[in-house]
Amino acid sequence: MRHRIAAVAFFVCMLASMDAAAILTIVITQGVKGALPIAIVPFGCDTASTQPPENVSGVITADLQRSGRFAPLADRDMISRPREASQINYGDWRKLGVDHLVIGRVCPAGDGYEVRFQLFDVLRQVQLTGLTYRTDRNRLRRTAHEIADVIYETLLGEPGAFATRIAYVTEVTDATGARKYSLEVADSDGYNPRPVLVSAQPLMSPAWAPDGNRLAYVSFESGTPAVYVQDVNAGSRQLVSHSPGLNGAPAWSPDGKKLALVLSKDGSPNIYVLDLGSRGLQQITRTLAIDTEPTWAPDGKSIVFTSDRGSKPQVYRITLATGETQRLTFDGDYNARPTMSPNGKYLALVNNSGRGFNIAVMDLATGAMQVLTESGRDESPSFAPNGSMIIYATKEGTRGLLSVVSVDGRVRQRLVLEGGQAREPAWSPYLK
Amino acid sequence: MKVFSKLCLAVTPLVLLVACASTQEKAATPEQPSTEQRTAPAAQPEATPTPAPDHRLHGSPLEDPNSPLSKRTIYFDFDKADIKPEFRPILQAHAEYLSANPSVKIVLEGNTDERGTREYNMGLGERRAKAVKSFLTLQGVRDSQLQTVSYGEERPVSMCSAEECWSLNRRVEIVYR
Numbered sequence: 001m002r003h004r005i006a007a008v009a010f011f012v013c014m015l016a017s018m019d020a021a022a023i024l025t026i027v028i029t030q031g032v033k034g035a036l037p038i039a040i041v042p043f044g045c046d047t048a049s050t051q052p053p054e055n056v057s058g059v060i061t062a063d064l065q066r067s068g069r070f071a072p073l074a075d076r077d078m079i080s081r082p083r084e085a086s087q088i089n090y091g092d093w094r095k096l097g098v099d100h101l102v103i104g105r106v107c108p109a110g111d112g113y114e115v116r117f118q119l120f121d122v123l124r125q126v127q128l129t130g131l132t133y134r135t136d137r138n139r140l141r142r143t144a145h146e147i148a149d150v151i152y153e154t155l156l157g158e159p160g161a162f163a164t165r166i167a168y169v170t171e172v173t174d175a176t177g178a179r180k181y182s183l184e185v186a187d188s189d190g191y192n193p194r195p196v197l198v199s200a201q202p203l204m205s206p207a208w209a210p211d212g213n214r215l216a217y218v219s220f221e222s223g224t225p226a227v228y229v230q231d232v233n234a235g236s237r238q239l240v241s242h243s244p245g246l247n248g249a250p251a252w253s254p255d256g257k258k259l260a261l262v263l264s265k266d267g268s269p270n271i272y273v274l275d276l277g278s279r280g281l282q283q284i285t286r287t288l289a290i291d292t293e294p295t296w297a298p299d300g301k302s303i304v305f306t307s308d309r310g311s312k313p314q315v316y317r318i319t320l321a322t323g324e325t326q327r328l329t330f331d332g333d334y335n336a337r338p339t340m341s342p343n344g345k346y347l348a349l350v351n352n353s354g355r356g357f358n359i360a361v362m363d364l365a366t367g368a369m370q371v372l373t374e375s376g377r378d379e380s381p382s383f384a385p386n387g388s389m390i391i392y393a394t395k396e397g398t399r400g401l402l403s404v405v406s407v408d409g410r411v412r413q414r415l416v417l418e419g420g421q422a423r424e425p426a427w428s429p430y431l432k
Numbered sequence: 433m434k435v436f437s438k439l440c441l442a443v444t445p446l447v448l449l450v451a452c453a454s455t456q457e458k459a460a461t462p463e464q465p466s467t468e469q470r471t472a473p474a475a476q477p478e479a480t481p482t483p484a485p486d487h488r489l490h491g492s493p494l495e496d497p498n499s500p501l502s503k504r505t506i507y508f509d510f511d512k513a514d515i516k517p518e519f520r521p522i523l524q525a526h527a528e529y530l531s532a533n534p535s536v537k538i539v540l541e542g543n544t545d546e547r548g549t550r551e552y553n554m555g556l557g558e559r560r561a562k563a564v565k566s567f568l569t570l571q572g573v574r575d576s577q578l579q580t581v582s583y584g585e586e587r588p589v590s591m592c593s594a595e596e597c598w599s600l601n602r603r604v605e606i607v608y609r
Binding site for chain 1: 511547548551552554555556558580583584591593
């Protein structure tokens, strides 16, 4: 029987690997005022007779658009399509109101491809940067994301976050009504998903370690919730918490050595910190309320979390050295699931001020909160590692979807993954 | 394709691991013998209608569809964990049965509707399960007979996003072992 299960699993896995479709729907919620007008001319190759398996310039365009910081020109509006610097007529691009131009090519080279791009400043008529990559067909999308990161950083002065990954949970109900849950890892645009764990019982709360190699998550496979840490590449995993009651909401400390956890073994859900090396456990909150959903400040000295100690869920901060606790949210009667921005200046959270549950961003210095979304059914926000975009879960009808919103709320892009429901996304750190 | 093959080889042992772990679950699997397979064509004694192995349950009030003990779900108001008056008689009946049968154990499974955040809802589901447990212990049921678990919003019975579905999901299920 085991051999049969293994064979079926292998077969199913191979099938899943081949079906990597993700459909993106871009919703531009406000005008693109302030977004940089840019043109990415479709990359081609004069010496090739067939198209490469990936539309490299298309991937770059979608990435830059999703960030909310760029307004790429549509292909059909392009007057000319240069492939070499010598073919550029800067007047054409000035006429179209474009400030920057990207040209490139993808040509077969050996078993793989050579991808070259150049970024030009249209007004000054100079090249700003240009790179050449040797890659194979399986890494063309990755190369496109790396190019998008270079363009982003060259023009905006901060790193891009396109060559990164996301983890999320899917749920599929089969013909017999049985549910199957899967923890998946995909590219930051939803492409190339692969399962890292499949289970007949629910999975929750995936959290990336700061080194990008491990995921902590909650699994009900034993019948009660337990926290595991799994190596994403090797597949090996360890059980880190299975105390009586709740074991949940794992959050990695910035140095990767500790996990904040929610345990209710001492009577009510409280936040604890588990040292992964010594397995020492320290209790952080001590209330009879529900204290949950911890997120660490980047200096490791405080934890921000959800608590209903004031009767409804609000967001609080506790300083670890002193235990001093401060309430942070005052807008709306439900604020929960805080997540800290990488620079420690903002929180993304779930807010309900009477129009359902939406994603909001709060400035920690001023306390000002801006609600970014409006479906009323949004949850599980997670920042990109450069802090510029937030991925979150939303719903349409009974279907769970993932969406990305730029941190200023300007652009929202829905990732619709084929089959099943997706939820609980977590954006990886920068990949090394 | 090479990269994906390697990934598949890595993932397969995991699926094995989970497949093996999940066969310990109480949820039915395709391998569990059904009554059709157990009953051979000719001279076989009549197969019991349910696969329940616990002989204590045969002919007991737990199987009587007219008894309040047949009601195994307690429902709650939004964001609340208090036992509503209409459910007290049902819990009373379970408390009496459990007090009279101290070796019988139950699990109280706490659940919420989909609104609000998931980990917070794990806490709310647990609060509901514990509220039922408190009620039962106050009626004389031993602590050792009662286990609680929370599924938060992860195990809905009803999928629409409206009160008629939400109200069915805000529940504690009483599961006899």
